[in-house]
Amino acid sequence: MIVPQPCARCGGEIPPERVEAMPETMVCVACSQEMGGEFTVIMTPERISKEGSLKKNYGGYSTRKIRKPIKPKNSE
Numbered sequence: 001m002i003v004p005q006p007c008a009r010c011g012g013e014i015p016p017e018r019v020e021a022m023p024e025t026m027v028c029v030a031c032s033q034e035m036g037g038e039f040t041v042i043m044t045p046e047r048i049s050k051e052g053s054l055k056k057n058y059g060g061y062s063t064r065k066i067r068k069p070i071k072p073k074n075s076e
């Protein structure tokens, strides 16, 4: 069962639907929007061909999500 989580920024409640959709989230919807997104997404080209190969790299991109620092709302 999904239980509501406290928001790390404003102390409010993160709705269970959001926790279910994004289990890694630590802030509520409003705070996430105010932060411009909870995560910074970094895209890295995937290397499929070996180094020095003449083949073109048709690989896609792998994405990494970096959590932004969460400041308490009242200290900003």
Ligand SMILES: [Zn+2]
Pocket (backbone or CB within 6 Å): 007, 008, 009, 010, 011, 012, 027, 028, 029, 030, 031, 032
């Ligand atoms: Zn919040």
